[in-house]
Amino acid sequence: MTLGLFIPCYIDQLYPQVGKATLALLEGLGHDVAVPERPACCGQPMSNSGYANLSAGCVGDFASEYARFDHIVSPSGSCVLHLKESLEALHSPVAHRVHELCEFLHDVAGIQSLPAHFPHKVGLHQSCHGLRGLGLGSCSECMTPAFSKPARLLQMVQGLEIVPLDRSDECCGFGGTFSVFEKDVSTSMGRDRIRDHMAHGAEVITSADMSCLMHLGGLLSREAPHIKVMHIAEILNASMAEFAVAEPLLSNG
Amino acid sequence: MDQPLQHSSAAHDFLRDPQRAAWHDQTLWMVRAKRDRMASRVPEWEQLREAASQIKEHTLSRLADYLEQFASKAEANGIHVHWAADGEEHNRIVHSILKRHGVRKMVKSKSMLTEECHLNPYLEQKGIEVIDTDLGERIVQLQQKPPSHIVMPAIHLKRAEVGEVFHEHLGTPAGLDDAQQLTEAARQHLRNHFLTADAALTGVNFAVAETGGFVVCTNEGNADMGAHLAPVHIACMGLEKIIPEQKHLGVFLRLLARSATGQPSTVFSSHFLKPRPGQEMHVVIVDNGRSRQLARPDYRKSLACIRCAACFNTCPVYRRSGGYSYSFFIAGPIGSILAPNVDKAAHSSLPFASTLCGSCTAVCPVKIDIHSQLLKWRQEITAAGHAPWWKKAAMLATAFAVRRPALFRLGGWFMRHASPVFNVFKLDPWTRTRDLPPAPAQTFRQWHNQRSNRDS
Numbered sequence: 001m002t003l004g005l006f007i008p009c010y011i012d013q014l015y016p017q018v019g020k021a022t023l024a025l026l027e028g029l030g031h032d033v034a035v036p037e038r039p040a041c042c043g044q045p046m047s048n049s050g051y052a053n054l055s056a057g058c059v060g061d062f063a064s065e066y067a068r069f070d071h072i073v074s075p076s077g078s079c080v081l082h083l084k085e086s087l088e089a090l091h092s093p094v095a096h097r098v099h100e101l102c103e104f105l106h107d108v109a110g111i112q113s114l115p116a117h118f119p120h121k122v123g124l125h126q127s128c129h130g131l132r133g134l135g136l137g138s139c140s141e142c143m144t145p146a147f148s149k150p151a152r153l154l155q156m157v158q159g160l161e162i163v164p165l166d167r168s169d170e171c172c173g174f175g176g177t178f179s180v181f182e183k184d185v186s187t188s189m190g191r192d193r194i195r196d197h198m199a200h201g202a203e204v205i206t207s208a209d210m211s212c213l214m215h216l217g218g219l220l221s222r223e224a225p226h227i228k229v230m231h232i233a234e235i236l237n238a239s240m241a242e243f244a245v246a247e248p249l250l251s252n253g
Numbered sequence: 254m255d256q257p258l259q260h261s262s263a264a265h266d267f268l269r270d271p272q273r274a275a276w277h278d279q280t281l282w283m284v285r286a287k288r289d290r291m292a293s294r295v296p297e298w299e300q301l302r303e304a305a306s307q308i309k310e311h312t313l314s315r316l317a318d319y320l321e322q323f324a325s326k327a328e329a330n331g332i333h334v335h336w337a338a339d340g341e342e343h344n345r346i347v348h349s350i351l352k353r354h355g356v357r358k359m360v361k362s363k364s365m366l367t368e369e370c371h372l373n374p375y376l377e378q379k380g381i382e383v384i385d386t387d388l389g390e391r392i393v394q395l396q397q398k399p400p401s402h403i404v405m406p407a408i409h410l411k412r413a414e415v416g417e418v419f420h421e422h423l424g425t426p427a428g429l430d431d432a433q434q435l436t437e438a439a440r441q442h443l444r445n446h447f448l449t450a451d452a453a454l455t456g457v458n459f460a461v462a463e464t465g466g467f468v469v470c471t472n473e474g475n476a477d478m479g480a481h482l483a484p485v486h487i488a489c490m491g492l493e494k495i496i497p498e499q500k501h502l503g504v505f506l507r508l509l510a511r512s513a514t515g516q517p518s519t520v521f522s523s524h525f526l527k528p529r530p531g532q533e534m535h536v537v538i539v540d541n542g543r544s545r546q547l548a549r550p551d552y553r554k555s556l557a558c559i560r561c562a563a564c565f566n567t568c569p570v571y572r573r574s575g576g577y578s579y580s581f582f583i584a585g586p587i588g589s590i591l592a593p594n595v596d597k598a599a600h601s602s603l604p605f606a607s608t609l610c611g612s613c614t615a616v617c618p619v620k621i622d623i624h625s626q627l628l629k630w631r632q633e634i635t636a637a638g639h640a641p642w643w644k645k646a647a648m649l650a651t652a653f654a655v656r657r658p659a660l661f662r663l664g665g666w667f668m669r670h671a672s673p674v675f676n677v678f679k680l681d682p683w684t685r686t687r688d689l690p691p692a693p694a695q696t697f698r699q700w701h702n703q704r705s706n707r708d709s
Contacts, residue, residue: 009655012697013665014690019697035701041655046648048609048628050635054652061656128610140289141567141615143298167282171569175608180682182606184265187686188274188573189608218687 003031004069006062006098008079009041011210018210021233022075022101028237029109036065044082048176059086063094071108075101075233077130077209078176084134100134101233102208106149111156118238119159123202124151125193125216126169127209136208140169150208150232157235163200170196174215190219197227204228206235257599260606263578264570277409278572284405285566287515288616295507304504306620309557312497313547319462319495320538326465330527333535340370343539347372347454347487348379350535354485356381356451362469362476363387364456365403365560366489366539368582372454384446386475388439395422401576403583404513404562409575443475453479457490457536458559459505463498466526467536470509470519477523487535488525492543493556505559508618512561546594551629555590557619562587564613564623570606579603586613590626593634601639604630665696 003026007019026033039062043055062083066072072094074080080100087095105111126148130136137148154160173179173189180186194216197205205220207213210231217229268274292298312319324334337343343366351359359376361367361383373383373394385394389406393399395418400406407415416429425438455476460467467488469476480486496505510516528534546552565571565585576584580600581592586607592600604627613623634640654660669692675684683689695703 007697009661009665013669014693016693016695016697016700020700023701035698037658037698039656040658040661041651043652043655046652048631049644049648050605050631050640051645051648051652052632054648057652057656128608128612132611132615139612139615141612143292143295171608171610171612173569173608175610178605178608182261182264182570183682183685184261184268185570185573185606186608188268188271189569190687192275192278214690215687217690218683221688221690222686 001031001070002068003033004066004072005033005035006042006066006072006074006079006083007035008074008076010214011076012040014214015210015231018075018231018233021231021237022073024237025101025105025233026073029111034069038065042079042082043086044079045176047082047086048178055082055086059083059090063087063090063092066098067094070097071104072098073101073104074098075208075231076211077102077127077134077136078211081129081133100130100136100208102130102136102150102153103134105153105236111153114153114156114236116157116236116238117159118157118235120203121161121163121201122154122235123163123165123197123200123205124148124154125172125197125205125207125209125212126150127207127212128169128171130208131169137169140167150206153232153236154206157238160235163197163202165196165200167193167196172212172216174212176211179215186215187219190215191223194219194224194227198224202227204230204235206230206232208232257601258578258580260574260578260580260602264574264606267575267578268573274573274575276411277575278569280408281566281572284514285563285616288512288563288566289515291511291515291517295511301504301508302618302620305508305559305618306557308496308501308504309619310554312495313493313553313556316492316495316547319497320492322462323460323465323495324538326462327536328465330465331534332465332527333533335535335537337537337539337541339541340539343370343489343537343541344372344375346537347489348376348381350485350487351376351381351452352379354452354533356485358382358384358446358450359452359454360384360386360446360450360475360479360483361454362456362471362479363390363406364454364489365400365583366456366491367454368399369491369541370539372489384443384450386443386446386473386479387471388436388443388473388475391439391443392418395419398577399582401584402562402565403560403585404565409577443478447478447482450479450483452485452487453483454487454489455480457488457494458509459502460490460495460536461497461499461502462495464526466499466524467494468502468506469523469525470506470521471523472514472516472520474521477521480523480525481529484531485533485535486525486528487537489537489539492538492540493547493558509559509561512563512616512618542595546591549594552590552594552626554621555587555594555623555626557621558587558591559619560587561618563616563618567612567616568607569610569612570608574606579606586623586627587621590621590623590630593630597634597637598639601634604628604634662696662698669693669696 043058213229589603
């Protein structure tokens with residue numbers, strides 16, 4: 001199986017540790033992972049701002065650069081959703097080979113256990129595009145059986161405790177350029193999310209979307225710096241560095 | 254011409270009082286939570302939503318046939334049926350009926366359509382007094398304000414503020430803050446109007462093509478009080494209110510109140526089939542842009558809306574910005590996809606007043622793809638030139654840079670080295686409230702390329 005890793009623009013520039021952790025997780029499963037140079041961005045910022053025509057180039061680059069892989073993985077639910085929807089609209093066969101990281105680990109790799117250790121209280125922020133867009137979990141609006149792929153993966157981590165939340169899947173208010181054009185509502189939504197996590201004793205807020213965490217982390221850095229944000233890949237990979245080259249500690253199920 | 258209301262600046266004003274904004278958010282969240290509890294008790298909830306969605310799609314696919322069937326059945330039942338192409342014609346029709354009967358006072362139960370057509374000011378100009386009889390609507394009418402929410406028109410007001418309105422207009426004691434006493438005052442006040450009105454106007458929740466009858470849902474019985482007492486009953490409906498058969502009511506009535514307020518049913522779900530002896534009954538069927546929306550495949554499904562406002566209550570943006578931050582008479586996510594059909598320029602900020610979180614779509618009892626339609630309207634609004642030039646310039650620059658690795662690296666280097674400066678000055682909309690993350694020494698790609706070179 002050939003794997004292509006797509007590291008979105010802002011993760012590449014601002015959160016290289018998320019890319020490294022994702023790569024380590026995939027390589028830990030025994031995959032050979034390639035990281036094409038282009039495109040740097042999935043094109044979502046343009047599309048969501050009302051310039052879908054300007055995002056077409058990114059989607060086109062992606063379709064041609066990543067066509068050679070059996071599966072494509074990205075640690076960003078929002079970017080994956082944009083790519084999937086844009087590629088589906090173009091009837092591109094690549095659309096169904098793009099996976100958000102948790103989805104890949106849970107559905108494609110089918111992992112049953114992880115050698116990770118993270119003895120902390122963690123609040124799981126269910127990013128909207130991952131949850132309602134990609135179906136990484138059941139959303140609170142729908143009367144369907146409850147499940148969450150990110151939560152199942154986190155439950156494999158030793159010592160980790162997921163804290164309950166009053167509003168299990170309310171939006172954090174990032175919303176791409178919404179965070180800038182509607183900064184007041186965006187900030188108010190972010191503060192409410194943080195309060196919910198804090199009230200339940202979270203030491204770390206995690207998510208399958210670093211963009212939500214960039215927003216929440218930016219608020220926390222000023223208002224409650226003792227609480228950290230970490231991408232779910234960093235937690236699933238926690239204390240795995242020393243096992244990275246060892247025998248398959250991850251069991252394929 | 255006045256500048257159109259921008260959602261972001263109206264939201265900014267709303268959020269100036271964070272405590273009140275938090276109260277507004279929590280009040281509406283409670284309604285959403287009640288809806289969740291009620292919906293979870295219906296094992297076939299998701300099947301009901303699917304059935305409702307399919308019935309509506311089917312109906313919209315042959316709307317003209319069902320409308321004609323409804324009209325002929327209704328006429329056979331003795332109801333006068335009128336067709337209005339737009340709001341102005343609707344108002345003229347209503348006025349002509351009232352004029353013929355020499356009506357001086359009309360009681361009106363909740364009807365967003367008459368808000369849409371600006372019926373009240375039209376009739377008042379003609380010397381006819383209009384009394385809104387839904388409690389929430391009466392409160393905002395006394396304030397000379399529009400409803401801030403389509404189901405709970407005065408949800409943005411606190412009890413004490415209602416007390417002030419009643420003190421000023423109904424003569425209740427100053428400082429009255431007791432729900433029981435305030436309601437009683439409204440009851441006495443409205444009862445007097447019910448008894449002395451010459452005509453009653455109601456909305457229509459569902460019009461049944463099979464029978465020619467229609468259903469009006471209220472919690473206060475005010476539609477019934479009006480219609481049963483007055484010699485003339487006028488019911489106004491948008492042409493999308495039609496459903497094919499009586500049995501379909503079983504689907505929609507179960508969804509409507511649960512989605513709207515978390516009640517198993519509205520207190521009154523009144524079926525009107527024909528006028529009682531001596532009464533005159535009229536139905537006014539209004540287009541006012543609906544057939545234009547019907548002809549747009551991307552937005553057609555918006556006509557399936559049953560006006561439950563579940564999308565308002567769940568919307569994190571609506572809850573934190575309030576109904577008056579929307580430039581359209583229907584606020585919230587559904588209003589934001591209906592408004593551009595009427596006027597793209599005037600409502601250009603509404604489709605952007607969303608994070609596209611999709612909660613509206615997931616909560617909608619008739620499965621309207623609200624957030625997808627918001628995204629589609631964004632494309633049309635920018636294409637029509639209703640966006641600032643610098644936004645387009647920024648997007649052009651981004652689109653250019655992200656496809657060119659060398660340029661992207663350079664731009665990224667600059668941004669990463671500039672971020673500490675932004676964090677200090679806090680002048681841009683991001684760093685005003687949020688820090689940019691500390692810039693790493695190396696990007697992921699730099700690290701990865703180094704590693705690849707080392708390995709090879």
